[in-house]
Amino acid sequence: MNLRKTLLAASIAALPVMATVPAHAATPLMAAPVQQLSPQESAALVAKLAARSSKLGLDAGHGYAISSQHPGVAGTKISRAQHTFQGLRVFGSETVVVSNAAGDIVSESVADRRAGLGNNAAKSADGAANARFETTPAISGIAAIDLVVKAVAPRATHFVAPTAELLVYPVMKSVRVSGAADKSEAALNALDLEEVVDRYELAYLVQTRMVSGNKPIYFDSVVSAKDGSVLAQWKALKTVIGVGNSQYNGTVPVSTTFSNGVYSMKDPVRGTGGTYGAMAITNANHGTSAGSVYTNPTNTWGDGQQYNGGSTTDANGQTAAVNALWGLMNTYDMLKNVLGWNSLDGNNTSTYIAAHVNTAYDNAYYDDNCKCMFIGDGSNFNSLGAIDVIGHEMSHGVTAATSDLVYSGESGGLNESHSDIGGEAVEAYARAGGTGNTLPNTGNDWMTGKEISKTGQPLRWLFKPSKDGKSPNAWSSTIKNLDVHYSSGPNNRMFYFLSQGSNASSGSDYYSSYLNKSPLAMTGIGTDKAFRIWFKALTTKFTSSTNYADARNKVLLAAEELYGVGSAEATAVKRAYAAINVGADVDETSTGGAVTITSQPASITVAPGGNASFAVGAGGGTAPYSYQWYRNGAAIAGATASGYAFTAQAADNGAVFKASVTDASSPAVTVSSANATLTVSNNSSSELITNGGFEDGATGWSGNTGAIGDQAGQSPYEGSKFAWLGGNGKTSTETLSQSVTIPASATSATLSFALHIDTAETGTTVYDRLRVTVKNAAGTVLGTLATYSNVNPASGYQIRTFNLLAYKGQTxxxxxxxxxxxxxxxxxxxxxxxxIAQ
Known part of the structure; x- marks a missing residue:
């Protein structure tokens, strides 16, 4: 959505612990700029998503509309698909699709608010009436705009033409999850609540961008298309190599262009396209429009002093432009050099900053209509072009180009928090010289806007938000009712703890009473790692409706993908969110001692064509572990999991396998397993499962055999087909079974299968399950081998192995x-x- 992000809200101990950690490898986190999908490619992606609609219980009235594409992590592209019903967008309901260079879907992140429409209506609060949800409005879009204008600013003029989008608006409510019903309000944790649809309304999203005098009045309003009532409303004005003399940074290099005998503040080396064809600084000259690009007969700019209210083009007037250009250059360089992210949108599109907006204006804001920033000269404040303020506002541009977090409620607080975090990252990078591919752990002050303050009091304290008297330190069920500049506070504190750690003393500004595990002072992982984790979650996993609970789960997933499940970084994410009452605290324990092999791979005998499977267990040292399997002393390409399996052939007889395990300590420690010998023999073993890879469709299987195939949205472990159980998003049961006879003479009987789990559920409550059982011919359960659920998803397949020798001699x-x-x-x-029976 087109939103302006402002820096300001409506109104104006002992040090923590941080671990000494090695810098992240100097490789880009994000991919290079991506080409937008062609109409044919967009249609193909929509078709892949739509192919899953029947499994999700959706009827023909549901669809998808690709809204944007941007880079993902290296080698991937992100496409954001809005959910539609009867051709109308369902507000806040979307799918974030990660695809690789070949166009294959790698993963999805879903915010689903459409399930109560159409075929699924019987399960919604409105019941079967939603199967016939009426999409014909009773009032026009023009009438909806008029209603908003009259209520908000009847005498203002439109700065940008107003718009009214007809859509389906889910009215949400918070409900307690199972197990939290009897908790007091004060005892609630963010994971104790979930957002569900209360009802659906046909509505207009009205966007008005008006100016009254020199005051911008920007609002987004949700207006009922039936009776014109306002269902929701929120402010859309979101606040906050020549030589330049900067007010805040001293003498700094600024990148300018020389043409026709004059220098202009257009940076020729950062970004392309955009309004001015390059990154630029313009002179609003006390107006609300951008004005013209700054020019100068020499390449020395500014006097380094606070603007005195006179000319905006003399040396004193140029200082605000120097502040702006220096901040813009460092924002661009930090994103590109540290993360591989190009400009604000990831696609290297140029932006600009307009200095001297309005007269004595105490604000700075980002405007997504122009994808640019405006800086006021200040009255109660100094000029608002400090480095962290510019990093803050430019970070709103990153959010707008990616997750587009709705600027209201908890998602609005996270939107504002990302900008505070981004401002600190830019400040740290600039203060360290503005070079290099990692973020330093020093240089920033963890306070937003301290330099622009005439009193020395910052706008916000990231390490203890409550110091401003209005922002909470932790999540509560009422946080969604706060102004987003205040509801950002807990997430700001989370990021500080994730980066720098906490303190165990209750009198410290860095203390959290929610941290009750060992040690009481959590250990930080450094600004560089913390920012990489946060940025990956924001850009590739968050949806526009992400709230605190959803953010915690997706930031944790990003940490696990970057640094490993069970890693110190993933543990730090859990603890940092626990510190603000989002999730439970955990111990920072390792398994202790040096890494050792806890279970050795066993020698096995299989028949030709049978499954040869080896596994190794490790403990001690520092998790996570990395693995490498060897065959006859030579490393096996791609065999880097704790288990290794393949289809054995006669030529594999006598091969010797072993594994090495390396922990994550510094320096890393590597240990090797014992050898395991593979014997391939026709006489000693047999495969009892028919068509275990599902390549022959339903052959050998009974039950819900429609789950077998090569459906879009999932990938096989090997071959082209698999069995996809679940994935419906509604009450359902699906089964697959096969009858086998285990010989009475068997000396071993080993069941194995590859299993992948992904889920849209969040939290630690079990909602969905897969039970693997052994039954007799009558269907009576003889034994339950394992139960898996939504709380243990995995990013890829995992090999599961069970001993069935107890059932020998039975069918x-x-x-x-x-x-x-x-x-x-x-x-x-x-x-x-x-x-395999032997």
Whole structure:
């Protein structure tokens, strides 16, 4: 949405612990600029998503509309697909699709608010009436705009033409999850609540961008298309190599252009296209429009002094432009050099900053209509072009180009928090010289806007937000009712703790009473790692409706993808969010001692064509562990998991396998397992499962065999087909089973299968399950081998192995049964099922 982001709200101890950690590898986190999808490519992606609609219980009235594309992490592209119903956008309901260079879907992040429409209406609060949800408005879009204008600013003039988008607006409510029903309000944790749809309204999203005098009045309003009532409303004005003399940074290099005998403040080396064809600084000259690009007969700019109210083009007037250009250059360089992110949108599109907006104006803001920033000269404040203020406002541009967090409620607080975090990252980078590919851990002050303050009091304290008298230090169920500049506070504190750590003394500004595990003072991971984790979550996982609970889960997932499940970085994310009452605290314990092999790979005998599977266990040292498997002393390409399996052939007889395990300590420690020998023999073993890879479709299987295939949205472990159980997002049960006879003479019987789990559920409550059981011919359960659920998803397949020798001499059914509750899908994808008897 087109929003202006402002810096300011409506009104104006002992040090913590941080671990000494090595810098992140000097490689870009994000991919290079991406080409936008062609109409044909967009249609192909929509078709892939739509192919899953029936599994999700959606009827033909539901669809997708690609809204934007931007770079993902290296080698991937992000496409954001809005959910539609009867051709209308469902507000806040969307799918974030990660795809690789080949166009394959790698993963999805979903905010689903459409399930109560159409076929799923019976499960919604409005019942079956939503199956016939009326999409014909009773009032026009023009009438909706008029209603908003009369209520907000009837005498103002439109700065940008108003718009009214007809859409389906889900009215949300918070409900307690199972287990939190009896908690007091004060005892609630963010993960104790979930947002659900209360009802649907046909509505207009009205965007008005008006000016009254020199005062911008920007609002987004949701207006009922039935009776014109305002359902929701929020402010859309979001506040806050020549030689330049900067007010805040001393003498600094500024990148300018020389043409036709004059120098102009257009940076020729950062960004392309945009309004001026390059990054630029313009002179608003006390107006609300951008004005013209700054020019000068020499390449020395500014006098380094606070603006005195006179000319905006003499040396004193140029100082605000120097502040702006220096800040813009460092914002661009930090994003590109540290993360590989190009400009604000990731696609290297140029932006600009207008200095001297309005007269004695105490604000700075980002305007997504022009994708640019405006800086006031200040009255109660000094000029608002300090480095962290510019980093703050430019960071709103990154949010607008990616997750586009709605600037209201908890998502608005996270939007504002990202800008405070971004401002600190730019400040740290600039103060360290503005070079290099890592963020330094010093240089910034963890306070927003201290330099622009005439009293020395900052606008916000990231390490203890409550010091401003209005911002909370932790999440509560009422935080969504606060101004977004205040509801940002807890997430700012989370990021400080994640980066710098906390203090165990209750009198410290860096103390959190919610940290109750060992040690009481949590350990930080450094600004560089913390920012990489946060940025990946914001740009590739957050949706526009992400709240604190959703943010915690997606930031944790980003940490696990970057640094490993169980890593110190992932643990720090859990603790940092626990420190603000989002999730439970955990211990910072390692398994202790040096890394050791806890279970050795065993020698096995299989028949030709059978599944040869080896596994190694490790403990001690520092998690996470990395693995490498070897065959006859040579490393096996791609064999880097704790288990290694392949289809054995006669030529593999006698091969010797072992694994090395390396921990994450510094320096890392590596240990090697014992050798395991593979014997391939026709006489000693047999494969009892028919069509375990599902390549022959339903052959050998019974139950919900429609789950077998090569459906878009999931990938096989090997081959081209798999069994996709669950993934419906509604109450359902799906089963697959196969009958086998385990010989009475068997000396071993090993069941194995590859399993991948992904889910749209959040939190630690079990909603959806996959049970793997052994049954007799009558269907009576003889034994439950394992139960998996939505709380243990995995980014790829994991090999599961079980001993079935107890059932030798019997004919039994191997059964997979998935059950889902009424909402939010969990997919259990099974492949390469094998039962080897010897």
């Amino acid at each position: 039994v059914q191997i059964s997979f049964a998935a059950t889902e509750d009424a909402s939010l899908q969990t997919s259990f994808v099974v492949d390469k099922v094998s039962l």
